Amino acid sequence: MKSARFPYARHRHGTPSPTTPALECLNVTVRYPGADAPAVRNVSLTVPQGSRVALVGSNGAGKSTLLKAAASLLPLTSGTIRVHGSPAGGCCHRVAYLAQRGDLDWRFPMTVRRLVLTGRFVHLGWLAWPRKEDHAIVERVLDLLQIRNLAERRIGELSGGQQQRVLLARAMAQEADTLLLDEPMTAVDASTRQVVRDVLRSLAQAGKTIIAATHDTHEIEFEFDKVIHLTAGTADDLSSDRQPISAISESV
Amino acid sequence: MNWLLAPFHFAFMRAGFEAAVLVGITCGVLGCYVVLRRMAFLGDAISHTVLPGIVVAYLRGYNLFFGALISGLLTAMGIGWLSSREAVREDTAIGVLFTFMFAVGIVLISTARSFHDFSHMLFGDIVGVTSLDLLVMVLIAAVVLITLILFYKELELTSVDPTYSAVVGLRADWMRNLLLVLLALAVVTGIQAVGVILTSALLVTPAAAASLLTRHLGSMMVLSVMIAVVSGIIGLYASFYANVNSGAAIVITCTAFFAAAFAVHLARRPRAKSAESAINS
Numbered sequence: 001m002k003s004a005r006f007p008y009a010r011h012r013h014g015t016p017s018p019t020t021p022a023l024e025c026l027n028v029t030v031r032y033p034g035a036d037a038p039a040v041r042n043v044s045l046t047v048p049q050g051s052r053v054a055l056v057g058s059n060g061a062g063k064s065t066l067l068k069a070a071a072s073l074l075p076l077t078s079g080t081i082r083v084h085g086s087p088a089g090g091c092c093h094r095v096a097y098l099a100q101r102g103d104l105d106w107r108f109p110m111t112v113r114r115l116v117l118t119g120r121f122v123h124l125g126w127l128a129w130p131r132k133e134d135h136a137i138v139e140r141v142l143d144l145l146q147i148r149n150l151a152e153r154r155i156g157e158l159s160g161g162q163q164q165r166v167l168l169a170r171a172m173a174q175e176a177d178t179l180l181l182d183e184p185m186t187a188v189d190a191s192t193r194q195v196v197r198d199v200l201r202s203l204a205q206a207g208k209t210i211i212a213a214t215h216d217t218h219e220i221e222f223e224f225d226k227v228i229h230l231t232a233g234t235a236d237d238l239s240s241d242r243q244p245i246s247a248i249s250e251s252v
Numbered sequence: 253m254n255w256l257l258a259p260f261h262f263a264f265m266r267a268g269f270e271a272a273v274l275v276g277i278t279c280g281v282l283g284c285y286v287v288l289r290r291m292a293f294l295g296d297a298i299s300h301t302v303l304p305g306i307v308v309a310y311l312r313g314y315n316l317f318f319g320a321l322i323s324g325l326l327t328a329m330g331i332g333w334l335s336s337r338e339a340v341r342e343d344t345a346i347g348v349l350f351t352f353m354f355a356v357g358i359v360l361i362s363t364a365r366s367f368h369d370f371s372h373m374l375f376g377d378i379v380g381v382t383s384l385d386l387l388v389m390v391l392i393a394a395v396v397l398i399t400l401i402l403f404y405k406e407l408e409l410t411s412v413d414p415t416y417s418a419v420v421g422l423r424a425d426w427m428r429n430l431l432l433v434l435l436a437l438a439v440v441t442g443i444q445a446v447g448v449i450l451t452s453a454l455l456v457t458p459a460a461a462a463s464l465l466t467r468h469l470g471s472m473m474v475l476s477v478m479i480a481v482v483s484g485i486i487g488l489y490a491s492f493y494a495n496v497n498s499g500a501a502i503v504i505t506c507t508a509f510f511a512a513a514f515a516v517h518l519a520r521r522p523r524a525k526s527a528e529s530a531i532n533s
Contacts, residue, residue: 007421008420071419096419103413104416105412108412109288109468110408110468111467114468122422124405126403127402154467155412
């Protein structure tokens with residue numbers, strides 16, 4: 001895959017190595033402007049490449065904030081975050097972020113196919129138009145998430161579950177190595193749940209790293225290698241690992 | 253057919269038709285982003301804030317177009333800067349700035365000899381365009397079109413999903429500032445056609461009508477341009493034969509198209525709903 005001639009952001013790559021953790025947080029604190037208490041307080045955790053990690057906690061526990069900080073959407077108050085060895089935001093094409101559905105203007109006149117194609121834009125950069133291979137990737141992803149029949153539908157006409165599939169399709173079209181998913185299973189129908197679960201499994205098999213924030217612990221132990229519990233902004237290891245991953249560590 | 257061709261015997265009417273097409277293209281295509289990104293108030297504000305620029309240009313004997321252009325660009329940048337401070341909400345900043353600028357314009361007008369000299373800027377005078385005006389309109393239309401084509405996918409992505417565009421390193425605020433500059437340019441051409449007070453109608457109404465009828469941004473832009481251009485031409489005929497103000501006639505025609513589009517939209521919806529319930533049952 002050719003890289004963009006005029007990329008949106010200057011890439012600050014660390015040295016790529018399979019042993020470099022996908023996500024490394026060290027004493028991360030994030031405080032929103034004007035807030036009394038930090039949303040995330042002194043969290044340290046390491047997620048090795050190829051693992052599936054769930055961030056679990058109630059509303060306001062700091063799960064989404066931590067994901068947003070990792071996606072470089074929020075500045076850190078203190079601490080450091082490294083994604084694939086680079087500072088957060090330094091290698092944006094390797095990280096896909098699936099926001100909660102409300103972040104998107106669903107009334108915008110756009111078809112499902114076009115929205116999925118926007119996942120390719122980071123590889124194109126300025127002054128470049130989608131190429132044949134980009135369209136081919138989009139078609140493949142549409143099939144994988146079983147939304148080919150929706151391809152020409154306007155995004156405003158989708159149900160909640162369909163919206164979630166489309167957003168996951170875009171994240172996959174980006175062909176990122178690490179997926180940050182904010183509440184991927186919230187308010188979706190059973191069939192979407194199944195499709196999302198299958199896709200996440202196949203992504204993990206392909207060596208991708210998945211970090212998902214969720215408050216839904218239903219069946220979670222079967223889907224993730226590791227569950228990290230966040231309470232009032234601090235991280236705590238809740239689960240015993242199904243497969244022990246010694247490299248994962250958290251501290252409060 | 254004679255009545256259709258009769259206006260073309262006059263040079264000022266031919267210039268008016270050319271101006272209507274150029275303004276329709278510029279405002280119609282850019283209006284799509286104004287509508288989709290909920291910038292209608294901003295468009296209205298920029299069109300009002302060019303007034304002091306026009307008056308100063310008139311008093312100093314410069315081309316009014318350039319006076320409008322400079323104050324339009326200054327306002328666009330000022331609003332962008334003020335709202336990025338996050339001290340006040342954007343609509344509040346716009347409200348404060350645009351009424352102030354308009355008031356300054358009125359004060360300046362009151363120092364001039366007569367109000368009448370500015371009536372063509374306040375209410376538009378599309379048949380009064382000079383060849384220099386037409387040249388500026390061509391340049392602005394070209395700049396707007398080329399910019400929208402070159403940055404099509406970035407403008408589209410930052411409009412539909414600014415969060416995701418930030419994740420991939422695409423700055424939504426850059427795209428917004430780019431649109432503000434283009435908006436200032438479009439307003440300058442719109443003023444010649446329908447005047448300071450009605451320019452925002454050219455930016456909003458054709459695009460709003462088009463948005464009710466299409467599902468793609470590209471086709472919305474094409475339809476919006478068509479509505480704006482046809483409204484401009486119909487408005488010109490109305491002013492020629494009924495001797496009414498051309499700017500007002502253009503805006504009323506745009507609104508008629510919007511009403512028709514709204515009716516089509518309403519007529520389609522119950523059918524879509526009943527089809528949906530038939531599938532579900």
